[in-house]
Amino acid sequence: MLSELIYVSRRSISCTDKDVEQILEASIRRNSKKGLTGVLLYSQTQFIQVLEGESDVILNLYDHIKKDKRHKNALLVSLKLIEKRYFPSWQMGSKKIGDNYEFLTQLNSQEKDVFQQLITGINTHNNTTDIVRKVFSA
């Protein structure tokens, strides 16, 4: 069944931009073989990742990702069935974001609050993916 998983995590201090590049290169290669799509938003201190695909494939990967030393404190924000993918053409899209989310001008003030909560692992909105997509495509 097609599902979507969203988690947030703290980027390890030792995780350089080069490391993130390597994560992305490997993810694009591996995800395309597994029918996975999604995006990774990252700042100097955090990651937010959306993964879309078959639930067992996603959960299996998430188990690996959680143990990856390039980040810590992975927190599941949302796991649900979806009818269609938000990011069908992205094996793993990516975007670097600043650590001051108040400057995300593409979000209105309510969306900024939701994004701010999301990044701390709180999910109060019933469609967090819309906000992630807005930040990604801005």
Ligand SMILES: Cc1cc2nc3c(=O)[nH]c(=O)nc-3n(C[C@H](O)[C@H](O)[C@H](O)COP(=O)(O)O)c2cc1C
């Ligand atoms: C923030 C973050 C996101 C990641 N996203 C993916 C991903 O989308 N797909 C993937 O195959 N590996 C991803 N990885 C890498 C996995 O943690 C892991 O290194 C990779 O799947 C290889 O696992 P293995 O060496 O146990 O086979 C990510 C790692 C981090 C830290």
